[in-house]
Amino acid sequence: MPLAQTATTVPVVVNDDLCIADKGCTVCVDVCPLDVLRIVEKDNGKKTAYMKYDECWYCMPCEADCPTDAVTVNLPYLLK
């Protein structure tokens, strides 16, 4: 069976103006117990963290440990 592309809202939001992934920072990616964050290069060539997989326990280390307060953890829509 082929796969579909189903949209889903993700709870973790990264402010890419504050994110310093460009400087080699991967703190949020490192600390996520479920490993759902990744670094991506944007169109302007700057890198930022983002939530790649909608598999979040809303536990917060990514937000708490971000050195520039760029990460916000919202509650997944299904349970909020």
Place this chain on the structure above:
Amino acid sequence: MDEILDGLTQIDCDILVIGGGTAGPMAALKAKRKNPEANVVLLDKANVKRSGAISMGMDGLNNSVIPGYATPEQYTKEITIANDGICDQAAVYRYAQECYGIIQELDSFGIRFQKDQNGEYDVKKVHHIGTYVLPMPNGDTVKKALYRQLRKARINIINRFMATRLLTGEGRVAGAICVNTRSAEFLVVRAKAVIMGLGAAGRLGLPTSGYLYGTYENASNSGEGYAMAYHAGAGLANLECYQINPLIKDYNGPACAYVAGPMGGYTANASGERFIECDYWSGQMMQEFYDELQGGKGPVYLKLNHLAEETISEIERVLHIVERPTRGHFHEGRGTDYRKQMIEMHISEIGFCSGHSASGVFVDEHARTTIPGLYAAGDMANVPHNYMLGAFTNGAFAGLDAADFVANVDFAAFDKGEVDAERARVMAPTKRDDGVPPNQIEYKTRRLVNDYLQPPKVTAKMELAQQRFEEVRDDMQHGMYVRDAHELMRALEASTILDCAEMAAAASMYRTESRWGLYHNRVEYERDDENWFCHTMLTKGEDGKPAHEKQDVKPYIVEIAEDEKDAYYKQRVGATSSVAAE
């Protein structure tokens, strides 16, 4: 990242600790300190900095046995009663004797416990007999402090490798096969001893929200420890004694009665009245909770709105900062305020977890499993009700014993064919062009768990579950499809979850009586002490299916009076020697 690579590396170590959450780091530290020459490797599928059940911290110790507040004898008695008598007391008693030393050691690590204005531990009374609760108002520093100790001790840490199978040979443990969660490369670790601290099977039932990861336990705790122990031939005890917890509905995080209780909050029904009879967290208590939910007096609420503003502010500070900080966001989003209304509660999905219940990989008071050289500690081992402090303390026992064990043995030889077979099993979903993604396999398994295994347990429903699990297993083995290494990790978890679901069904079918309140409420059977006052041991049978046998409860160290043995079962207070609850 996430691209699937082909690779296989082998390393050797004296002690391999799998799981860097709570028990694992303590095991690694204790082993290394006892035997500084030993090569100790700590492996985690996440990053040790923030992995495990206490990823973001913990708001208190629920079961501290501190001189002057509780005695090891009192505690052992309480836990035995809470488990309807099915308890090998040696491990509980040793924990109770040594956990105070662990508290002091954690304190020296910089993990902070509540102290009064004279700097003494500020222990709170919540339970009926003893006083066991030590709050941690700044408990968000636990993991950082642990990590610091691991670095100082120069423990070798391997992050983002998931152990998938244990290796055995010569009648003992030989190591583990692991796969990288971001590249699918294989790592074979030969080890003289293996300590498992892999946490609960927290992704077994499906939470009411339907969100796969909105579980009560940390969703990364998907039960690998149970599955690996099973496939290696270890015994698992009393798996029919599920974990079910009270929680904040939908948010699915703990209501934290241990925080709110000493400050005057309580669990109430829709009329705002207390209804829980049971003295200690147990299956009986959960049965009462369930009855209230279903019985027309529900829903059930966390009641704080009778407290003063100053008290509520302090409760909010602790509950919303430590352990599950998003809880503040949740209440804000819902517009719920502890001051104005009671907060709706519910019960959790089912899982395996000895932290709050009693099932798990069978261990003795040294954290030894039934396989020589293989240890287990924390939520996955069957020391009942051991919570976070139990994980630390039993983890310490495992590390100390393993340090001795490795001094006298060399690596056990194992069959290389096992590695090839495991590589083939693991990589199968990467070899297909399309098929069923792991999230659908997982969703279906867990939905079936809710439909058919959630108590009250009905034989015919559990038989249906077993049939349907077979079908899902067939789909998984022949049709599961993944596109990258991350999805492969989820596929492996789906397989673990299915293993756990099958064990839950099989164990529940075997014990033909009701016991532990809601945890094993089999509606067709009464409690039957004559035939079932025993452990049930589940192992992997010759046919590859779960096999069962009874195992005697070891003679008690701390005697329990006849009329106290089933005090919780009868939902009444014991007649003697108890102290009133505060």
Place this chain on the structure above:
Amino acid sequence: MTAVDQLFEDFDDIADLAEGLDDPSPGARIMAVIELADTADPAAIPFIARAITDDDAGVRKQAAQALTDFDGVETAAALVSALDDDDPAVIDAAARSLTELKDPKSGGAILPHLSAANDVKLRACLAGIKELRRVEAMGPAIAALQHVSAEVREQAVGVIGWLQDESALPALRDAAKDADVKVRRTALSALGFSKSDHAEATLVNALADPEWMVREAAAETLAKTGGASCIAALRGVLGDEYWQVRLKAVRSLGKLRATEAAMEIGPMMDVPVPNLRKECAAALGELAVPETAQFLEKYADDRDPDVRKNVRWALEKLAA
């Protein structure tokens, strides 16, 4: 690079990591601080201490946070210096890290600042020295009880309480009359270590405090002092307008085995506050005065399970 090439977490050379502190980009310097902290190697302290004076506030904040992972005089000195920062986030981080120090020797760097003119700095230094239990802090802490800031005074009381020194009782007694509620409450709780009449007299007086939280703290702490006057005083607040105060008084009377209070606690079983009724039943059981059975018997089948259990337990004690 594949995953197995970097199997283990690194134990990098400190000097190599420290080179990142000279990077022109603040983000890169933040990363260097994080990596230095992750080494958990005390050799990293001087470099992080240097970063706490960085031009960029984000780097300074990260350095102040990072020092939570270390201990000792050098760490403490760097944190104290950060309390003079002009960015509140840096000061907050440094103040928090100061409270995480464990080694009493670290206090050497804090002691000279216990008379700092800056309120925020003084408060943080007092909070930092508290758990280190340095006796030299007693003098400055007593002096700080006169400080204009209530937050400073509260921390000063904490320092004195942790030192558990009878000679500081007059200071705590004064603090128990402080204008600020939290200071009074903290001071009363801090008196718990003392068995002296002075401490008890102070606690007894506080039972008449206008603020309920102060009266509550006094009623609770009186169970620890346990001298001649406290029972009469606790009986005096059994009619307090706040149930929270009455609850603590009942509990303390139970712990003190104050059988003379039993006939006053008995009728309180009728007060429609579940937490209080539960406590009264427990205390009546502890006191075990046979005449109180009349107050308990009518609630042996109370709707509230906690009350019912304590009542039945108490009745057993009375009968025994």
